[in-house]
Amino acid sequence: MKFASRVRNVSPSATLAISARAKEIRATGEKVINFAAGEPDFDTPEFVKKKAIEAIQQGKTKYTPVSGIEELKKAIIRKLKEENNLNYTPSQILVCTGAKQGIYNFLQAVCEEGDEVIIPSPYWVSYPEIVNLCSAVPLIIPTEKVNGFKLTPSLLKSFISAHTKVLILNSPANPTGALYTFSELSKIAEIAVRHGIYILSDEVYEKITYEKKHISIASLSSEVYRLTVVVNGVSKSWAMTGWRIGYVAGDEQIISKMSVIQSHSTSCPNSIAQYAALAAFEEREFPSQMLIEFRKRRDYILKKLEEIGISYIKPEGGFYVFFRINSKEDSKSFALKLLNEERVAVVPGVAFGREGWIRLSFATSFEDIKEGMQRIERFVRRRG
Numbered sequence: 001m002k003f004a005s006r007v008r009n010v011s012p013s014a015t016l017a018i019s020a021r022a023k024e025i026r027a028t029g030e031k032v033i034n035f036a037a038g039e040p041d042f043d044t045p046e047f048v049k050k051k052a053i054e055a056i057q058q059g060k061t062k063y064t065p066v067s068g069i070e071e072l073k074k075a076i077i078r079k080l081k082e083e084n085n086l087n088y089t090p091s092q093i094l095v096c097t098g099a100k101q102g103i104y105n106f107l108q109a110v111c112e113e114g115d116e117v118i119i120p121s122p123y124w125v126s127y128p129e130i131v132n133l134c135s136a137v138p139l140i141i142p143t144e145k146v147n148g149f150k151l152t153p154s155l156l157k158s159f160i161s162a163h164t165k166v167l168i169l170n171s172p173a174n175p176t177g178a179l180y181t182f183s184e185l186s187k188i189a190e191i192a193v194r195h196g197i198y199i200l201s202d203e204v205y206e207k208i209t210y211e212k213k214h215i216s217i218a219s220l221s222s223e224v225y226r227l228t229v230v231v232n233g234v235s236k237s238w239a240m241t242g243w244r245i246g247y248v249a250g251d252e253q254i255i256s257k258m259s260v261i262q263s264h265s266t267s268c269p270n271s272i273a274q275y276a277a278l279a280a281f282e283e284r285e286f287p288s289q290m291l292i293e294f295r296k297r298r299d300y301i302l303k304k305l306e307e308i309g310i311s312y313i314k315p316e317g318g319f320y321v322f323f324r325i326n327s328k329e330d331s332k333s334f335a336l337k338l339l340n341e342e343r344v345a346v347v348p349g350v351a352f353g354r355e356g357w358i359r360l361s362f363a364t365s366f367e368d369i370k371e372g373m374q375r376i377e378r379f380v381r382r383r384g
């Protein structure tokens with residue numbers, strides 16, 4: 001079959017594929033520890049489900065405005081104002097089918113063929129592929145462990161060219177858990193403004209931070225605000241991955257173009273899920289309850305990794321630990337053997353652009369984490 005060149009080399013999402021494989025094995029009755037899933041193991045809160053059921057009963061089951069229902073946009077605006085110190089009007093908000101569609105629509109709206117999109121590595125699996133699907137060029141900047149896997153101003157400068165269109169910034173980051181500080185963001189913002197580069201700020205893990213709070217780069221100055229498109233959603237913060245509600249906030253004209261793209265692809269986000277998301281914004285305390293549990297799990301895993309003698313990067317946010325493979329083995333084969341021999345699913349670092357590393361998600365029960373860490377220990381010790 002002759003496929004279009006933009007899809008010929010696109011690979012499936014490794015995070016989704018491995019997690020699906022773990023669920024498949026589990027369905028056969030085998031006990032698999034799923035450290036691959038990038039979704040909270042907590043159930044969607046009752047108050048959200050209730051609102052969805054009400055929406056169905058009230059017949060809110062038809063198309064909504066393309067860019068989302070007005071009430072939800074208002075709730076998002078309130079949240080961005082109160083929590084991120086960002087001011088938007090309804091025409092600057094687009095509700096999408098997950099944050100992923102927001103990223104896709106944005107890159108479709110601004111990238112010409114050949115435009116470069118800067119992606120600091122390690123990166124979330126879908127960024128380069130979405131850029132490829134837009135016929136733009138993913139420009140991968142390898143960051144260093146000594147810098148906490150964060151993009152430094154000098155690295156950024158050295159990659160900027162006349163073709164640079166967008167910088168993708170993800171803080172807290174998936175898979176490393178890196179969280180950018182005010183001063184780090186200020187320097188990046190200053191460079192982006194000087195060169196007129198758009199910033200796609202993926203803030204989907206903002207509520208899951210441990211020692212420091214998340215800061216949105218868009219809030220640093222009016223200049224950077226104009227260039228930044230903030231992407232967020234309810235998936236991670238309210239355990240609503242399957243509801244597929246994300247949102248984007250940014251320049252009115254860009255949002256309007258993104259909305260046109262959306263009108264020809266998904267028409268609008270799911271109506272029932274939008275009403276459910278509205279309930280989430282009305283109960284903004286829920287994420288902090290999950291955070292208590294995430295912190296306990298993170299600290300336990302880090303302690304165990306130290307005992308086993310595995311080096312890692314301490315996550316300051318998110319629910320992933322990125323750890324180093326001690327042997328020379330490549331990350332895919334390590335992950336495959338761990339799954340085959342110990343029934344523990346993890347995602348190989350190569351999927352995030354970093355060989356020699358593994359991502360472990362702690363969005364799974366404490367009981368499973370204890371069992372899974374024992375299995376990892378046995379696996380690593382066996383290999384010497």
Ligand code: GLU
Nearest residue numbers: 013015016037038039174
């Ligand atoms: N973002 C999550 C992850 O990295 C969910 C799966 C996905 O869409 O990649 O595992």
